[in-house]
Amino acid sequence: MSINLHALMLFYHVAMAGSVTEASKRLNISQPAISAQIRNFEKQYSVILFEKKGRNLVLTPFGQKLFKPTEKLFILEEQIQGMIEDYQSHPKGKLRISGNYLATSVLLPKWASLFKQKYPQVEVEISTVNSQNAFESLNNYEVDIAIFGNSNITTQTSHSLQCLELYSDEFVFVVAPNHKYANQHITMEEMIMEPFIMREEGSTTRKRLNEVCAAHNVSPPSIELQFNGLNETIQAVVAGYGASYVSLLVASQFIRRGELAMVEVEGIRLTNKIVLCSHPPAYLEGYIRDFISIVLKNKA
Helix, strand or coil, X not given: CCCCHHHHHHHHHHHHHCCHHHHHHHXXXXXXXXXXXXXXXXXXXXXXXXXXXXXXXXXXXXXXXXHHHHHHHHHHHHXXXXXXXXXXXXXXXXXXXXXXXXXXXXXXXXXXXXXXXXXXXXXXXXXXXCHHHHHHHHHCCCCCEEEEEHHHXXXXXHHHCEEEXXXXXXXXXXXXXXXXXXXXEECHHXXXXXXXXXXXXXXXXXXXXXXXXXXXXXXXXXXEEEECCHHHHHHHHHCCCCEEEEEHHHHHHHHHCCCCEEEEECCCCEEEEEEEEECCHHHCCHHHHHHHHHHHHCCC
């Protein structure tokens, strides 16, 4: 028995809007038509989706249960529509890449330049997000390629994605060159007493800092400043306030210029593999597979 998707769509919009009246305005469908379709759906499948509480419609327990998969269904519909619109708007192709700050600021500029030399007609869209969001964008088919730290890869997702290791990075504690701990060897207990400047929750560095603290049985440090970007985080440390825990691939250029200094913390050495992930090659356009080849040939 096939599901009445139109009625399910009306149910979804009424649940989102909180009333038939508001859903009617958004969909430009009359209130009686919406109500009749939902009643017919309830009758057809012997379920009750809404109940009245005063003037409001609220979801029944079954309605709440049905809402989540329905939401996923129509979000997927929007993504498919977006793919079609992208294809129509960019007949020569569009390459969508999502990556963390390390990927988009340090790694991608060279690769994107080499790719555009070979495919000048292909649109390239690059977005900078934290590792968690990069992974989710790829998993939701919002981008074609994601480059990030591999902490978000699980056994389950690795079977559905093609993930290629690019680099083995390391996390380091950094401070301004005039900080009392600059180029010093100290304990973890001393390090966490400093005010910290970190990325937002969901970033790989934030997760790794918490893991290091847990492994050494100490409480995480106080995050006195939080930024949604690694460059802003590093610039705040360069300016002379507090400490941070960052990727060495990113920090090394600041250390070489004398703008940052490392702090050696006893017993702390944590690596982070940088991976490029995509959906399986069979599902990729030729120019996306070529971009991956360019990366692998020029990652040294």
